[in-house]
Amino acid sequence: MTGDYDYKLVLLSIVIAFISSMAAFMFTNRVVRNQGRSAKAWMGLGAVAMGSGIWAMHFISILAWSLPTPMESMLDDTVLSWLIAVSVSWLALDIASRPGLKLQMLIVAGVVMGLGISGMHYTGMHAMQMYPEITYNKTLLALSVSIAIAISILALARMLHDHQSRKSSLSSQLYAATIMAGGIACTHFTAMAAVEIPPHVVLTAASTSQPGLFSVIIALGICTLILLAAILTIVDSRHRDKGNWLHADTQDKLSRMSMLDNLTQLPNHRYFQHHLSIGVRRTARLGTALAVAIIKLDNLKLIKQELGQHISDEILRSAAKRIQDTIRGCDMAAYNGSEEFLVLFEDIKHEHDIMPVMERIMQSLNTTFRIDRHDITLEARAGLSLYPKHGDADRLLTYAEAAMHRVQPSDNHGFRLFDDRLEPSSFDLLETRQELRHAIENGEMVLYFEPRMDIIGNTITGLEIQPRWLHPTKGAIPAATFAPMAENIGLIDDINAWVLEQSYRIVNTLRQQRIHVPVYLPLTSMQLRFPDIQRQVAAKLSHFRLPADALILEVAESDFMQQPEHYTDLLKQLPAITLKISLENFGTRFSSLPYIQHLGLKALKLDRSFTHALISNQKTRAIAGAIIELAHTQNLKVAAEQVSNEDERNALLSLECNEIQGFFCANPVHQAQLIEFLMSSKFASRPDKTSPEEIAWSAYAVTADGLTPVR
The missing domain is CATH 3.30.70.270 (Reverse transcriptase/Diguanylate cyclase domain)
Incomplete structure (x- = not known):
């Protein structure tokens, strides 16, 4: 038995196949552009819309096929065929949204999808209960399945290509949808051509529904569903485009904001x-x-x-x-x-x-x-x-x-x-400043420790910290040289903070090695001017769990006497203080000696100006003797710095000075060799005396022409 086709309905079925194919590409784009629950929602909606469209195309095509006997369809098989179509569509969207799909997996997925489309078709055909049962031409059946598999592989490859290349223009989608719709139509009509219906066929079961009306309602409903889904994708696309525009506008505003200073609202x-x-x-x-x-x-x-x-x-x-x-x-x-x-x-x-x-x-x-x-x-x-x-x-x-x-x-x-006359020095000075900015980051800042010796027993009684800048080409530059430059360019606070941190860290390391030797750190005038030093010292002592006198801070008399009333209150709050007295400032304005009993000092230190004039100037020797005697009445030890020879040491010994430091005692020791030096000396033996000419670093001075060696 053969049937005739209503070609208007055939054309309608092909149009629905085309619409379904377009929906497939639209939903693929939505899935790959979203993540998480949003992607799954689009995949579910797309699978229902696309699968229902393919299923509707099948039933409208069957409606277009008229037989001499009325056709009836069973509801359960009809619903099963729809579920197969939706499942196959889900598979297609899931595969097309996966990046980096290999060719072997693409072929396997295409085979599964093609078998699913064929299964949907033949399940729908099985819904028509006839006697004798429908038979198929095996050659045409195999051809229809092959066409379904081939068109599935082609459709998946096309969707995957558009996803990976991120090029999915309307013309590209129209071209692919035309090929896919033609393939679905070829699959369906080849499968219909394989149908062999015996003469005088009769229904074997009563219909549970009116197939014609049921199929038309389903087809119209599915087209409406696809239309609504398409509208949702367009709205989502426009919202995304607007979002992209807002994102671009936000980025532009952020770019403009990056050119402004937040505080002053001036350009940066x-x-x-x-x-x-x-x-x-x-x-x-x-x-x-x-x-x-x-x-x-x-x-x-x-x-x-x-x-x-x-x-x-x-x-x-x-x-x-x-x-x-x-x-x-x-x-x-x-x-x-x-x-x-x-x-x-x-x-x-x-x-x-x-x-x-x-x-x-x-x-x-x-x-x-x-x-x-x-x-x-x-x-x-x-x-x-x-x-x-x-x-x-x-x-x-x-x-x-x-x-x-x-x-x-x-x-x-x-x-x-x-002034043009300053031009030759400006770039040299700028270069040095740039290098100073990176000195801490590059590990060029280090601490040296100058031993302080007992003047009688020649044992190590203390260590004075001397920061150095180990310049790659200019050698070791003392703090007295680089500190003014650092202050000019606003780096002195960072350097002082590093020195304080490193000093407490090394003191802590010494104590862990059971080395309990007093360590002295000279404060700069900048640190003294800013009372924040009190908070910094308290924070370091707490952090390293050190006693208050673990690090003794040394203050120059010249700095202290600028504002003695102000600094007296500050120094009383610091845990351990030494005052260094300079001969040049002594007696020129006010004497710092009346303040000694109120400061809670640990020791006094005579500046190098006393040491150098001690032998040649009797007046200087008398002043030094008076200071030492007054300090002793306050139970303070007195140290003298930069002692360079035996005569200076003997003169200080006669004045009952307690401690000395300088080249006569030992060279300053690099922080890396400090523990080894102290352990080897056992705090008892005096290292070999070294003259100032044998010191390992060169001193530099700041001039208008940059850094120049001091001869």
Whole structure:
């Protein structure tokens, strides 16, 4: 028995196959662009829509096939065929969304999917209960299954290619959907051609439904489902595009924000450099000039220490606003960090053009700031450089900084223009500063320990810490040389913090080795000016669980006598203090001796100025004797530094000095060899005496031309 086809319904079935194929590609894109539960939700919706579409195409095609006898379908087999179609679609979406799928797995997946499509078709055909049963032409049946497998492999390969290449244009989807719809149609009609229906066939079971009406309702419902799913994918795509646009806009805002300083809302150093390079090119093209200024707020750090972070921040904001309100419309102000502002002056013809503007800026900064009932006066200084007079953009900031560091109190309004005579030294000084910035990170900062000996027993009674910068080419540079430079560029706090940390760490290591020798650390004038030293010392003692006198801090008399009333309270709060008395300052202003009994000192130390003049000057010897006698009445030991020969040692012995240090006793010891040195000496034997000429490092001094050796 043969049947005829309603070609209108055949065309409708092919259209549904095409729509289902398009849905397959749309849902594949949604799945691969999402993750987690979102991806599973899209996969489930896509499997239902796509599988139902394939299933609907099958039933509409059967409706298009008319037989002489009425056709009836069993509901259970019909539902089973739909479940098979949905499961196969789930498999297709799952495989297409996997990255890096190998060819062997692709072929296996295509075979399984092709068998699933064929199973859906033949299960649907089995729903038509007839007697005798439907038989199939084995050749055409095998051909239909082969077509299903081939089209499945092709469809999966196409979806996987679009996913991996991330190219899924509408034209590409239309092309692939056409091929897939044609393949599904070929599979179906080849399978229908394989059907062999005996003559005079009759139904063997009563229909549980009206197949024609049931199939039409299902087909319309499935098309509606695919349409709704497609609308959801379009809405999701537009939301994602909008999200991408918002993300791009956010990134652009973040990029702009990265060019601004959060506190002052001025451009930062990065943007200033960018704008400067543009300004230099424009200036070169127009034949005009520009200038760069660096403005430093010298006392802002001290204000922060005394009044707190909030006041410091408010001053920075107010200073930024004053600078911004004072400059011209064609100029630009920026915040460089570290209490420094930058100003770019454009459209100038002569250096005198910017002098009035610069004077107004400095006057505005020197005017009293009223912050939270505090009247605050800033100490500001500035340096300027010109383009093209002083070179290219790279040199301008360097020269402006060099000019700023040379501002003198006598300079009008506190700023200075770079002097060409300073050019030879500026880059050498800049190079040294750059190297100093990385000295701690590169492990170039180390501690040396100079032994302090008992003047009678020649045993080691203490160690004095001497920081050194081990420069790769210039040798060991003492702290007296690099500390002023570090203070100028704002690194002295970092270096002092490192020295304090390392000192306590080494003291802790010595005590773990049962070496309980007093260790002395000279404080810099900068550390003494900032009371934060008290908190730092307390924190280190607590961290390493050391006693209060594990590290004895040494203060120079010259620093102490600048503000004796202020520093007396500070030193009383520090756990262990030594005062170093200098002959040059002794008796010139106030004597520090009346303060001795109130400071809770551990010891006194005579500065090298006493030691060097001890033999040749009887007056110096008398003063030294008086200081030693007074210290002894306070139960304080007295040490003398830089003792270099036997005569100086004997003179100090006659004055009953307790301890000495210097080349006569021992060379300073590197921190790495300290424990070995102490263990080998057993704290009893005096190392070989070494002359100053045999010392392992060279001393350097800061001059206008950079670092020069001291001969």
